[in-house]
Amino acid sequence: MVIILFTAFFVMLLIGVPIVVSLGIASVLAVVIGSEWPLLLLPQKIFNGINSFPFMAIPLFLLAGNIMAEAKISDRLVGLASMLVGRYPGGLAQVATGASAFFGAISGSAPATTAAIGSILIPSMKKKGYGGAFSASVVAASGALGLIIPPSLTMVVYGVLSGASIGALFLCGIIPGLLISAALFLVNWRIAKKHHLTGEPPVDRAIAGKIVRESMLALFMPVIIMGGIYGGVFTATESAAVACFYGLFIGFFVYRTLTLKSIFKILMNTAENAAIIMFLMGTANFFGFVITAEQVPQTLAEMITDYTESQTLVMFIVLAMLLVLGTFLDNVAALVLFVPTMMHVVTEMEIDPVYFGVFTIIALAVGQFTPPVGLNLFIASNIAKVKFESVVAQTLPYLAAYIALLILFILVPQILTVFA
Numbered sequence: 001m002v003i004i005l006f007t008a009f010f011v012m013l014l015i016g017v018p019i020v021v022s023l024g025i026a027s028v029l030a031v032v033i034g035s036e037w038p039l040l041l042l043p044q045k046i047f048n049g050i051n052s053f054p055f056m057a058i059p060l061f062l063l064a065g066n067i068m069a070e071a072k073i074s075d076r077l078v079g080l081a082s083m084l085v086g087r088y089p090g091g092l093a094q095v096a097t098g099a100s101a102f103f104g105a106i107s108g109s110a111p112a113t114t115a116a117i118g119s120i121l122i123p124s125m126k127k128k129g130y131g132g133a134f135s136a137s138v139v140a141a142s143g144a145l146g147l148i149i150p151p152s153l154t155m156v157v158y159g160v161l162s163g164a165s166i167g168a169l170f171l172c173g174i175i176p177g178l179l180i181s182a183a184l185f186l187v188n189w190r191i192a193k194k195h196h197l198t199g200e201p202p203v204d205r206a207i208a209g210k211i212v213r214e215s216m217l218a219l220f221m222p223v224i225i226m227g228g229i230y231g232g233v234f235t236a237t238e239s240a241a242v243a244c245f246y247g248l249f250i251g252f253f254v255y256r257t258l259t260l261k262s263i264f265k266i267l268m269n270t271a272e273n274a275a276i277i278m279f280l281m282g283t284a285n286f287f288g289f290v291i292t293a294e295q296v297p298q299t300l301a302e303m304i305t306d307y308t309e310s311q312t313l314v315m316f317i318v319l320a321m322l323l324v325l326g327t328f329l330d331n332v333a334a335l336v337l338f339v340p341t342m343m344h345v346v347t348e349m350e351i352d353p354v355y356f357g358v359f360t361i362i363a364l365a366v367g368q369f370t371p372p373v374g375l376n377l378f379i380a381s382n383i384a385k386v387k388f389e390s391v392v393a394q395t396l397p398y399l400a401a402y403i404a405l406l407i408l409f410i411l412v413p414q415i416l417t418v419f420a
Contacts, residue, residue: 001034002294005287019333020276023283027290042286049285050278053237054160059274060240061153064221065107066266067247072257073218074116077102080215083203085185090192091200092125093134097142097184101177102215104146105222108153110331110368114143114376118383126384130197133390136380137369140391141398142184143376144365147331149177151225151243154331154361156236157277161339164353166236167229171419172358176409180362183401191397217254221246277332284336297344305348314349315410318342318356319363323403326367330375334364358416359409366402369395 009026013019024042031037081098088094096117104113118139125135147154150170159166191197203211224246225239234242251258291297304314325334338360346356368376371392381391409416 001030002291002296004034005030005290005294009287013328019329020280020283023280023287023337027283027286030290041289045286045289046282049282052160054156054166055278055281057156057166057237057240058153058277059270060237060244061108061151061156062273062277063266063270064240064243064247065109065112065153066270067244067251067258068106068218068221069112069116070258070262070266071218071247071251071255073106073215073250073255074099074103074120076211076214076218078117078120079203079207079211082200083208083211086200087202088185088189088192088199090188090197092121092128092130093138093188093192093197094185095200096121096125096135096138097145097181097188100139100142100145101149101181102219104143104149104177105151106218107146108151110143110146110365111375111379113146114139114368114379115383117143118380122380122383128197132384132386133381133394134191136377136384136386136391137394137398138188139383140369140374140376140380141395141402143380144368144402145177145181145184147365147368148173148180148362150174151222151239152361154335154364155357157281157332157335158339158357158361159236161335162343162353162357164357167226168354168419169357170226170229170236172354172416173361175418176358176362176405176416179415180402180405183405184398187397187401214255217250221250280333281336284333284340287337288340291341297341300341301345301348304345309349311349311351311413312410314345314351315359315413318360319406319410322360322363323366323370326364327370328373329367330373331361331364331367334367335360352413352417355413355416359406362402362409363406366399366406370399 005026008029009022012022012025028039028042031039031041078095078099081095081102085094085098099117100113103116107113122135122139126132150173152173155169155173156166158164159169221243225243228234228239228242229236304317308314325338346353368374371377377388377391381388
């Protein structure tokens with residue numbers, strides 16, 4: 001049954017069948033051909049896969065991110081980043097990274113961060129002589145911060161799949177998010193020095209005050225979310241609803257950039273994306289049921305534990321698996337396949353599930369700007385109007401920075417569990 005399951009799944013992926021459909025069809029074929037189980041299991045497992053209260057946070061966080069994106073806060077966050085880091089060499093590249101870090105703390109999405117920041121900064125970077133491929137690479141690599149810096153939608157998905165505390169995941173994402181941002185700033189600086197890219201002129205003090213006031217209102221949203229969770233005011237799911245109301249208030253009454261027409265667009269976009277994710281969760285639950293019934297996780301755990309008892313070596317194996325998985329699967333799809341399979345290994349090796357979750361999310365974020373399926377690359381190259389292949393070559397220094405930090409997190413795991 002396992003051979004039928006994985007063969008059907010990978011064949012359909014190779015011919016371009018959507019991941020959610022591939023999961024469902026592969027599971028059905030495995031049950032029909034390789035077992036005597038009734039197909040009634042399919043709707044039951046799909047329903048059970050999404051019948052969870054914490055899953056309500058997914059559409060709500062999507063809605064909050066879409067509200068803030070439609071409210072045009074990216075303009076203000078770019079202004080804040082320009083004020084803080086624009087004066088350094090490679091000014092606009094530094095601004096792209098800084099603005100992506102700020103926007104990622106609000107949107108929780110790598111593609112949304114890439115699109116929002118890229119649409120503003122890539123044209124400006126090209127005019128300043130940065131080069132289209134380099135401009136796109138900076139934005140694509142920095143956009144991955146949207147998955148890492150909390151509150152992150154991917155962390156919510158991992159928390160539900162693994163049973164780990166979503167609040168702990170949010171807090172433990174802060175330090176690596178800052179470290180990765182610093183690493184990207186350093187890469188920007190080195191490239192800028194090599195190509196003689198100068199900084200931007202200082203922002204006028206009068207304008208700076210307005211930028212700070214308007215930006216802080218937007219950046220207060222993640223503070224409300226994490227403060228409310230750890231203050232015991234509301235749960236992670238309820239915090240997403242609070243974020244939605246806060247976003248509506250800011251958009252309608254402070255920035256005044258939202259309209260009733262734009263709300264309809266936001267709701268439609270949120271409904272479409274939430275439906276895809278929830279359907280993916282349902283079919284992945286059936287897929288996971290099949291591999292669990294065939295004891296694939298247990299067999300994998302035994303193979304790894306027989307090979308080594310070192311947590312460090314296991315995490316290097318995990319890193320290699322995630323880097324490969326992230327190259328051809330979306331981060332949510334990779335999570336729903338990888339996490340249920342590996343949690344038995346995590347338990348056997350006594351690895352902290354919060355540490356494992358933050359590490360997994362960072363490693364999968366790398367896949368957002370690596371070919372062949374790196375969505376950030378497609379978005380950024382399309383905005384910059386340059387060839388996809390030329391952007392890939394320019395992302396190599398950023399890829400090296402991410403991998404170097406992932407190795408550091410394996411060797412010093414306490415970095416990812418400071419606030420656990």
